[in-house]
Amino acid sequence: MHSPSRLGRLGAFSARHPVWVIAAWLLLLAGAALGRHLADPTYSDQIALPSTQSRTGADLLARSAPGVGDPSGRVVFHVGSGSLAGHRQAVDESRADLAEMDHVTAASPVVTSADGRTAYTTVSFDRQVKTLGHGYRDTLDAATAPARASGVEVAYGGDLNQVVRPPANDKASEAVGVVAALLILVLTFGSIAAALLPLATALISVGVGIGVVGIVAGTVTFATAAPTLATMIGLGVGIDYALFLTTRFRQDLIDGHDPVDAAGRTAASSGRAVVVAAVTVVVAMLSLYACGLSFIGRMGLAATLVVAITGAAALTLVPAALGLVGRRIDRFTVRRPVAETSGSQDGWHRYAALVARHPWKFLTAGTLLLGLFAVPLLSMRLGHVDDGADKAGSSTRQAYDWIAEGTGPGFGPGANGPLVLVADLHHATAAADRIGAELTAALRDTAGVARFTPLTPSPDGKLLISTLTPATGPQTADTGSLFTRLTDTTLPTALRGTGAEGYLTGSTAGQLDFRDTVKDRLPLIIGIVLAAALLLLTVVFRSVVIPLKAVALNLFTTAASYGILVAVFQWGWGSGLIGLSEPVPIESFVPMMMFANVFGLSMDYEIFLLSAIAGTWHRTRDNTLAVGTGLAATGRVISSAALIMTAVFLSFAASPTVVVKMLALGLAVSVILDATVVRLVLVPAAMFLMGRANWWLPPFLDRLLPHPGEAAGHGEGPGRARG
Template sequence: MSTEAPPKDGALAGLARFCYRRRRLVLMAWILGVLAVAFVGFRFAAASDNDFTGGTTDSARAQALIEKHFPEQQGDTLTLAVKADKGIDDPAVRAKIEKVISTLDTFTVTGPVISPYQDATLVTKDRHIARTTIPLTNKEASKSDVKPLVDAVKDASGDGVLMGLGGDKAEKAETPKPGPAEGVGVLAAAVILFIAFGSLVAMGLPIVTALMAILGGIGLLKLVAHVVPSPDFTVLVAALIGLGVGIDYALFIVTRYKDSLHDGDDPETATVKAITTAGHAVLFAGTTVVIALLGLVAMGQRLMTGVAIGASVTVLVTMIAAVTLLPAFLGFTGRKINSLRLPRRRSRRLESAGAPSRERRTPAERWAGVVQRRPLVATVLAGAGLLVLAAPALSMRLSLPDASVQPHDRSSYISHQIVSEGFGPGYGAPMVFATQVDSTNADLRRVVDKVRATEGVAYVTQPRVSKDGQAATFMAFPETGFQDQATTDLVHKLRDSVLPEVSGGDRVFLGGPNAGAIDFAAQTSSRLPWMIGVVIALSLLLLIGLVRSVTIALQAAVMNLLSIGAAYGVLVAIVQWGWLGSALGFPAAMPVTTWVPMMMFPVLFGLSMDYEVFLISRVREEYERTGDTRRAVTSGLARTAKVITAAAAIMIAVFTTSLLGPDVAVKQIGLGMAVAVLVDATVIRMVLVPAVMELCGQANWWMPGRRAPKATSGPHAGVGEEARV
């Protein structure tokens, strides 16, 4: 039998016993609850909101003027682009083009289509490339409404005629569903768990628990979006995070349960111990992730607030599932947790007390000894390596994806390429100018002429005054494309010097999709430091409260910043510089998607704190037993290496499967988080933590107002059950 004292009664112990003994009731409540929430959530889901232009920026004010005074301009449009080897006037080509236009005109979601044969401005001078606009009469046109239009254009291509249908709605319509990505992630997690646990039953519990929690969490997320709007990528991000943390949290609890059974406890006692120890750490770790996610609120961007709250809801559900649903599952499995085992040689178990002999030292202990013998060298080399990886982040550019960075077989990309070739790359990056006027006879010629004369502007349209005579608008097209830095520089030049010089007392606002993306990137860059500060401060307070050491909390913050910085740098090198980009599924080199770095930071900071909690709580337990920091670190690594490695491998597997998906922005965040977790589980936990703790010695345990803890003689003295994982 186990010599460890039975866990004390408390809220978590009582909850664990209730869920264990009433397991049928708990399981039925979870199944019915998840099904009900999922049905209501998916049936009455709030519509996604992808408008990042809110606030008081120039693009937001321009959009507000247009919406108020030009209602006829509201609604989405598509762009049909045609390239004909023989020219569009060839009889066979003309018949094909007119047939496509006639077909598009018959759909109920489209308005009148102007043929390029009726407007010479829609055709290039050599008559080989033409374009026309397809208005959508239904602003809420769904993916299923627009997909037939895309298919009709694709089917018409061939025989020397290339056609593409562009526009935001067309781009979304032809974007395939996520497909096998999540399934591959679950399969990879199952393999890792099977190897770690050596049992199909033990493998299945974390996966089933996580999947049920994610289904319920996403259902709630879709309902919460009625109150706090969120963009369409929120569900994918929440699923990635929820799957990773959900499996990891269940993994830690099942590991502790198996250890207790091995020590001779009965299944109920083992369940209570697992929940009061690992479950307590799970609640703390999950709370840290939630608080870190809510740090996005500091960005002051309403849609990112929606992402933060939506992802937080999913994490909360996974936490609740870990301490309620999982104990019920453990009640059903009991001692059969090791059923259907993987045939392998039985490993020798590490003694929990006493110095292990040399022949019984684990690889993690031997590695820790190597690092601790040369702590300064290890710290310098590891720190320098992480700084080198982080260096590319200094050149990070932010933008939102457009058609130019989509897969090259997409109709939207083909349309973009044809129009760029015929009418210039700036056609996909229109700049929309809007201003208030006092009559329908308002004269904007001076402003238009000055914009037209600005270097970098390719073409300017004639101004239009609203029917009510209170606003005017015109458009200009740059010589460079949406993702080009020169286009960003042009927008800033027009705003900062050209428009103030010629507009007099009337403010002319520069907006449009490109300007909106630029404003969003500027807002993100200026507010990101505030968000980072808020997340670090709140996480430090929580960690100090748990480990009762200011030094260790500060070490954790610095190391987390290094790992996240390295992830940012690798992301820039692959996505923006194009290193290995095509091999990893990125169609072209592109700026980093604006919301990715600000979403990565709180998620990764929270996840890194998870590993810190699981490792340091073990280290502190051993230190309070022996008073020897070196031995405590060695033992802590040995006790947690296997479970943290398995947890990190699951996270990496889940995050990298996003590379199989169609969304380039989600690919970016998945790649960045996978790199950060890899760095955290290897360089940080296996090199920097033991090296820095060796250098700090007794200072590791510094806390204002008290002395460093002294060693005690009991096998688990000096630390409560709730601190051990």
């Protein structure tokens, strides 16, 4: 971390040479865009789960029964009335054409429902379906043209959703977020020039960051949602960092400093808080690698790259833009510009005095409110959002519904998520017939199994294979319970004493294994993030109590955010407002991603508030004055920053991707709760109650901990109050 003087010199240099610094950033933007184009980035949601039973089962199939475990999808045929019998020739012709497509290894015989209105064929591929690209839909449409020409409806399901589902396009969400941020900035600053500056610098830095993510994606495969998540977080923190700096710069101008000096002072004070805030977010994001799942870790890496670049822009590009605009920062006013605080009798000072008179009341009310929001968390159910949550009328949703509504073998809700049972006979001490009989009897007695195919030996005789159809859909709690029951009880009990081992594999089994893996490793991520935050804040603020309080309150924020997420997505409260057609489980990795994001982002506001409080404390040693002054100095700017970040996040709730909706809503809720209930109620109330104990640091820790120059806020805070 840079010392304050170095940050001040960097800010002053940037303000003194604004054209060169801005030109350098624009050159970086162009280079990043070109590099992203040349790198030909790839994105995939394929998840590797080594050592899990679904992966073991898949590997056994690949060795002993080539083709059985190949990637596959379903092509579903349907007529609204009558029967498919009159269209049989056209359906068979389409199945034959499907079998001849590039990369297809087989197209299974057509399976028809009992009522004759729905049929499907399973198409197997020699590679992951995702790699075929969205253009492969034209090939599918050409192959199924005979069926459609005869009046049959056709839809694509299973893994084919990866090529027929329209690519997520969140450009409209980005545009809405930018416009909303601009309106809030205009209202905050009162001038067009001051509002455009944070927005322009954030867009440039995020553009560079996304370009870098694309370049890295040329060699490292990110999840498909990673660029959207990185853009969402980058825009939020980029605008916020620039907002804090611009607010402080305007105050220094009002106090009589020239623009270059004001930019240097801004970088030396608020810039220091930006560094601490950005480092906190980066540490939280990179901690996701500790879960051992590269899919999740790389999503954190994508966000880290953008946050680090926006932090660098806040220390160079923003001061350069401030130096270039100078005293013209308040040009084109729409109302009278205001300073950080209007004096000791303004509204924020009066509010701080009110909290100081009734700290227990404020602390109790805030805690009860967050506790109420957190109640739904107790019923959180992790799972995978399947095609049943896709937009009504889409090809994937139609295929899902037709299979679920069909009757007879191969149909019903569970047919959308079958499980493949693999019995490994390599070390079996009992005959295969006996093992098959034991498994058959056990499966018949297992509640939740709608049907299963006869256990069939693999070509080399080393495996017994069966396909199980659950009685319920793949994203339901009952199917998750069935999976656990089969793997923990049914299979081990049936195979006990035979030397054989049983595994469940397939897409649904893989998703449920992923759910269990994430659930097991979430406590590790929480522990790492908490420990890193405690250490960082202890070093920065030279206190033990302040970091403990910050961590505890951020846990409250996270719990409340989780609770609201459960209420909206799992319980369905207001889900129609964000375009969700039915209640869904919470996607397995969302809580882990949200924890790292919420913790990192909420620390931004904590650091800016505490920096202002610490500035007055180290100057006066008066805790009541320090808390009141810090709250008054940062209350308006933190509220505005939170409103901007909330607007940006909420704009992404319109994304067609359900996981993006979850992250967007969860982050928006967490930011608004953190900036209001936590930052403006719980933090000041707790600090008023603890008094001088806030600043206690055992002497032995003071000797052990590094002293990175002047800690954040020991001088002037990011928004020190002025008369």
